Amino acid sequence: MSVVTRFAPSPTGLLHIGGVRTALFSWLYARRHGGKFILRVEDTDRERSTDEAVRVIVEGMQWLGLAHDEGPYFQTARFPRYQEVIAQWLAEGKAYRCYCTKEELEQLRTEQMARKEKPRYDGRWRDRTDSRPGVDPVIRFRNPLEGEVVVEDQVHGRVVFRNSELDDLVIARGDGTPTYNFCVVVDDADMGVTHVIRGDDHLNNTPRQMNMLAALGAKIPVYAHVPMILGPDGAKLSKRHGAVSVLQYEEDGYLPDALLNYLVRLGWSHGDQEVFTRAEMVAAFDIADVNKSASAFNPEKLLWLNQQHLMHSDPATVVPYLKPHLARVGIDIATGPGADDAFLARIVVAQRERVKTLKEMAQASRYFFGEAVELDAKAATKHLSDEGREVLTALRATLEGVTDWTAAPLNAALNAFATARGIGLGKVAQPLRVAVTGNTISPPIDLTLELLGRERSMARLDRALQP
RNA sequence: GCUCCUUUCGUCUAGAGGCCCAGGACAUAGCCCUCUCAAGGCUGUAACACGGGUUCGAAUCCCGUAAGGAGCGCCA
Numbered sequence: 001m002s003v004v005t006r007f008a009p010s011p012t013g014l015l016h017i018g019g020v021r022t023a024l025f026s027w028l029y030a031r032r033h034g035g036k037f038i039l040r041v042e043d044t045d046r047e048r049s050t051d052e053a054v055r056v057i058v059e060g061m062q063w064l065g066l067a068h069d070e071g072p073y074f075q076t077a078r079f080p081r082y083q084e085v086i087a088q089w090l091a092e093g094k095a096y097r098c099y100c101t102k103e104e105l106e107q108l109r110t111e112q113m114a115r116k117e118k119p120r121y122d123g124r125w126r127d128r129t130d131s132r133p134g135v136d137p138v139i140r141f142r143n144p145l146e147g148e149v150v151v152e153d154q155v156h157g158r159v160v161f162r163n164s165e166l167d168d169l170v171i172a173r174g175d176g177t178p179t180y181n182f183c184v185v186v187d188d189a190d191m192g193v194t195h196v197i198r199g200d201d202h203l204n205n206t207p208r209q210m211n212m213l214a215a216l217g218a219k220i221p222v223y224a225h226v227p228m229i230l231g232p233d234g235a236k237l238s239k240r241h242g243a244v245s246v247l248q249y250e251e252d253g254y255l256p257d258a259l260l261n262y263l264v265r266l267g268w269s270h271g272d273q274e275v276f277t278r279a280e281m282v283a284a285f286d287i288a289d290v291n292k293s294a295s296a297f298n299p300e301k302l303l304w305l306n307q308q309h310l311m312h313s314d315p316a317t318v319v320p321y322l323k324p325h326l327a328r329v330g331i332d333i334a335t336g337p338g339a340d341d342a343f344l345a346r347i348v349v350a351q352r353e354r355v356k357t358l359k360e361m362a363q364a365s366r367y368f369f370g371e372a373v374e375l376d377a378k379a380a381t382k383h384l385s386d387e388g389r390e391v392l393t394a395l396r397a398t399l400e401g402v403t404d405w406t407a408a409p410l411n412a413a414l415n416a417f418a419t420a421r422g423i424g425l426g427k428v429a430q431p432l433r434v435a436v437t438g439n440t441i442s443p444p445i446d447l448t449l450e451l452l453g454r455e456r457s458m459a460r461l462d463r464a465l466q467p
Numbered sequence: 468g469c470u471c472c473u474u475u476c477g478u479c480u481a482g483a484g485g486c487c488c489a490g491g492a493c494a495u496a497g498c499c500c501u502c503u504c505a506a507g508g509c510u511g512u513a514a515c516a517c518g519g520g521u522u523c524g525a526a527u528c529c530c531g532u533a534a535g536g537a538g539c540g541c542c543a
Contacts, residue, residue, distance in 0.1 A: 010543045045542060102541075109540095118469035118539055138541050156472070165470055165539090173541040180543045204471060204538040227473080228536080234478090236536085262479095265492090269480050272491045291480080294536070298478050301493040311506080354505040364504090414502080429502030441504045 003035025004194045007061075007068070008184065010042040011053035014245040015060045017297065018199065018229045018237055021263040025226055026197045027066045028264070028285040038191055039068035044075050044183055060246040064256045065278070070191070075183050082178040085186050085216070086139055086171065094215045095171060097137035098125035120167035136174035141182070141212055143168050149207035154224035155290045156200070161207040169208055185209050189218035197287060200225035224287045227267050227294045234296050253325055253357030254302070255318070258309040262302045267291040275308045303356045310352040310361075315345040318358075322348060325362035326369075336369040337453040350443040350451060364441070368451060373438040373460055380434060384464060388431035392465055394421070395428060399461070405454040411446035435464035 007023040009015055030037035041057065043049040058072065089095035098121075100108075109119040126142065144163045151159045171182035178186075188196065188209075203225045213220055231237050249259050261276050268291065270276075270284045310318060319341050326333060326344075333339055338346075347365050355361045367373050375384070384392075398417045402409055414432075418425045429445040436457050442448045449457050 008543095012543065042543065048542075098541095105541090113468070116468040120469095120539065136541090159471070161471075167539085170541050175541080177541085179541070184543090199537095200472070201537050202543095205543095225472090230536090232478080234535085265479065267479085269491095272481075274479090274492050293473050295480090296478060298493065301479065304493055307506090352506090354503095411502095418502090425502045427502090433503065439503090443504090445502055 002194070003030055003033040004038065004192050005030045005035060005197055006038035006040050006071075006188070006191065006193050007066075008040040008042050008187075008198075009057050010045065010180075011050060011057060012045055012048040014053055015057045016237070016244060016246060017249075017259075017263060020060070020064065020246050020259070021229060021266060022198055022226055023061065023066055024064075024260055024263055025224075025285075025287060025290070026195075028282060029195060029197060029287050030069075031282045032285055035194070036069045037067075038073070038193070039071035040073040040075070040187060040191070041071075042075050042180065042183065044178060044180060046076065046177075056245050056247055063247065063250050064260060066260075073187070073191070075187065078183070078187070079178070081190070082172075082183060082186055083176070085182075086178065089141070089171075089215065090139065093142065095139050095141050096126060096128075096168075097131070098140045098168075098170075099132035099135045099137045100125065101135060118165070121169075123168055126168060138170045138174050139172035140168040141171050141208075141215070143208065143211055149210050151203070151206050151210070151223055153203070153206075154222060154287050155227075156203065156225055156292055159203065159206075163207075163211075166208055166211070171212075181205055181208055182212065185212040185216065185218075188221060189213060189216050193221050195222045195224065195287075197224045197226060200227055224290070226287075226290055227292060229266060230294050230296045232297055232299060237297065251359075253359030253361070254306050255309045255313070255321060255358070257313070258306040259302065261309065262305050266295045266297075267293075275305065275312065307352070307356045310348070310355070310358075315348040315352075316341065318348045318352075319344045322358050322361060325358045326365070328359075329362045329366065331362065331366060331369045333369070335371070337451065337456055343451075346451060350447055354441075354443070367437040367439075367442070371456070371459070372463060373436070375434065375464065376439045379438070379440045380464075383431040383434040383440070388434075389465060391421070391423075391428060392431050392435060392461065395432065396458075396461060396465070399458065402454075405450060405457075407444070407446040407450045410449050411444075414446065432461070436460045 005026040007026050009019050009023075027037050029035070039061065041054060043054070061068070086095060090097075105121070108122060112119045121140070125140070131137065143166050147163050149161045149163060151161070153159055169181060170179055172178050206223055206225070210220055229237055257278055260278065260281065264276065264281050264285065265274065268285070268289055276284070322344060323333070333344070336343060347368055348361070351361045351364055355364055395417055398413055402413050414428055415425060418428045430440060433442055433445055433448065434440060436452055437448060452460075
């Protein structure tokens with residue numbers, strides 16, 4: 001059997017990491033088994049669905065590199081198909097019209113709650129054939145009254161529900177539009193979905209869906225309900241923490257592979273391995289190894305992983321992700337000593353050990369671009385004092401004599417200079433660093449000089465030495 | 468309230484009856500390295516929710532309890 005998985009977000013809120021993780025699991029499972037991954041947008045709630053949310057889903061998935069093999073399908077485009085099934089079920093008696101008013105149902109619920117019962121529809125129109133003028137009926141699915149539905153869940157194991165706990169759910173509203181649980185069933189059946197991987201908040205919906213799938217004569221897919229992601233405080237994921245648009249992570253300077261790596265390790269592990277490339281994830285992932293309990297989102301670990309990916313990736317692959325961040329901090333690449341991708345790749349290598357995000361990398365790389373540099377007042381006071389200036393003045397002559405402006409010779413010259421003067425390298429490197437970068441932090445001074453180039457380095461040194 | 472789900476260091480997890488007075492990772496503390504910041508190395512602090520069983524032996528099996536979560540919509 002060929003595997004077909006799907007990611008079916010609803011565009012009523014912006015796609016966030018919770019959704020991304022279920023998408024990732026579905027994608028991983030399909031890739032791992034050489035199957036098909038479908039993207040389906042569940043937009044039956046026209047009131048709350050927004051174009052913005054659809055955009056985030058499509059762009060987000062694209063940024064993440066979770067490519068779908070089919071779709072995106074939109075449920076609103078499939079209404080005729082849903083109507084067809086409803087008409088058929090009505091004819092076959094698998095569904096029926098219910099003329100209850102909302103007030104009536106509200107009253108029923110209130111009474112049941114008062115009796116400490118689980119509120120549910122009591123089936124009062126289940127066997128009626130008359131109608132009630134003035135009320136647009138809803139269509140309800142005729143759920144079996146007896147027996148059990150057994151979900152053989154890949155992560156939770158065997159979960160049993162009694163049909164007596166289930167009521168006849170609404171599959172079409174008074175205005176004729178179909179509802180979520182019903183659309184899911186028709187879609188999963190029509191699209192040949194073999195593995196349904198979704199959040200475990202849907203576990204309770206599963207028996208109803210299985211009953212409808214049976215009514216449709218469709219094969220029951222394999223279910224895997226993965227635990228939810230909690231906020232760092234252990235509470236439900238909120239806007240304040242993590243429940244932001246997945247595109248926010250791009251803006252914050254994360255690499256898609258790092259975010260995916262972080263997310264896959266939430267509720268899943270493979271021995272002691274923490275860092276996974278995309279290929280490693282695909283090779284090692286199995287839905288059956290996913291944990292059952294919810295896990296808290298930990299921003300620090302995401303940050304750490306992002307740096308791990310920055311450090312272990314081929315720098316050339318990082319450059320395209322860095323560029324937008326350079327632009328965002330106002331850097332014009334053309335004003336650097338090298339305006340090509342190769343130069344940017346060298347910056348990536350030089351900076352990646354000292355930053356955790358691409359955003360930080362861009363901010364920390366300002367001095368590699370533009371001609372002059374602005375000296376940080378505090379740094380200048382400390383390192384460009386009389387003593388520092390005296391050292392730099394002498395050093396200037398030494399640097400003039402360096403013919404091969406690359407890290408190794410520069411390093412040798414700097415060390416020889418310090419040794420000759422009987423001072424530590426720190427007394428030389430720090431004033432020089434402040435002079436050429438404007439501040440006290442940069443990659444090793446020899447590499448910094450090399451990347452800046454001879455001309456730019458000397459010009460900045462001279463400028464710093466001016467009274 | 469009813470139904471369903473969950474419970475190992477602060478956090479993510481390893482652990483499928485003896486290998487565990489519980490291992491790894493993030494975070495945190497200290498040390499080392501060092502031209503800055505980092506990265507890296509070493510060391511430390513820190514957990515089996517609780518109570519009963521079963522067993523020679525339980526984090527692992529069983530039963531309760533507690534706590535957290537989800538669902539119970541003409542939302543998805």
